[in-house]
Amino acid sequence: MGLSAWTGKLAGDARLDRVADPLRARVRRVLGSGPADAVLSGRWLGHPLHPAVIHLPVGAWLSGAVLDLSPRHRAAATLLTGVGLAGAVPSALAGWHDWAALSRPQRRVGLVHAGSNLLAVALYGASLAARRGGAPGVGRGLSVAGLCAAGVGAYLGGHLSYHGRHLTSPHPASDRADADAVSI
Template sequence: MKIRALVDGIERAAVLDRPGNRLQSVVTKVLRGRVRDLLHGVWLGHPIHPIVVLVPIGSWLSASLLDVLRINHKAPTALVGAGSAGAVAAAITGLNDWSSLTREQRRTGLVHATVNTIALGLQVASLAARRRGDLRTARWLSYAGLATVGFGGYLGGHLSYRQAASVNQAEPLLRRIPEGWHAVCDLEALTPGRPQVHHIDEVPVLVVRNSNDDVTVMIERCGHETGPLGEGEVRHIDGADCVVCPWHGSTFRLTDGIAVHGPAATTQPLLRSRVRDGLVEAALP
């Protein structure tokens, strides 16, 4: 399939790294702190870019259907306008997520963003043509914009389903742990607030003894891009003890695994834990 060869080539295209690095530096300078968390979807517990993209895709598709059926010319104009505004919001949330991806993912993401920007340009040109009453040109521009955003969507799907961008990378590890209780380590070997890495059936888990002597057992690979939480710091943030990923700074509460700072938006999987005869044990939640 030629399209597969094309997207494989995009992943390997080192020529995209220079413009990508420049754009990444601009994005990380402009979008910071709580704004980044908001755009990542930390407040929602889920990335919001896949939700926001429904606005332009749905609006532009509906406009084109009405254009094909020649039902009404006012509604398509409103839909193209709404879709174009939604595309700007989708671009901002997407760029924010993109800036914390791996190099190969950023290459695909850069082409995905460029294609979608072209689609937005075509729809804005269509809107201008509709305003001056040139409906024939407007319709063809909208059809071209819709086809272009379709290819952009294909690249977005490739990023998520093939390159696993913005999916919870820790969840598959949780599923490799067998049912039942597993011995993890001696309680006395743990110093409060100092994380250790142990393994349950070769799955790395982060073990932290809390000040009240209960123990957090969490999947050790960060849900964002598998960063080693065992090399991260435990810090008191927003009134709770948290572990901070050393790679991109995702911050997870030790009590429940909830992400309090992104780029990870999803909860880091936690295991149930108990102490029996001085031995820390863990089981699937």
């Protein structure tokens, strides 16, 4: 099964609603009004905040992966692991805010997107602990696993942005029929 077919199956999997529906109600209560809504919506920015702030954790983690290749730069990689973790907090808050406004099929895909990113954060947190605890090799391995989890999350986020919300796609017209067939 290809990735597009997988996202289509996620969008149609009503079992995810058992988690998504009550979670959506809580997210809307906490983040859906007042100052949180004003900041997290991105209206002040002119577009959703989540796509703009996600660059900090992803950029830090990707840069850290490159620096991990050189023994002389591994301290900087450890610093970037922590920077990415700190940047994940506003990214997640903005993401949950946006997620609560999506359609039910989009929320299903978004729930798995969030789960993958939560796994990435957990792996990077464990990586930072291992690095600081004297097990740098374990820390580097956990960072690689975290980057993989973040990659899955990024794929699903991109799917939501380009296909799930029916925004203008960068795909040529000949590819749109296939993309529309699996879009949410």
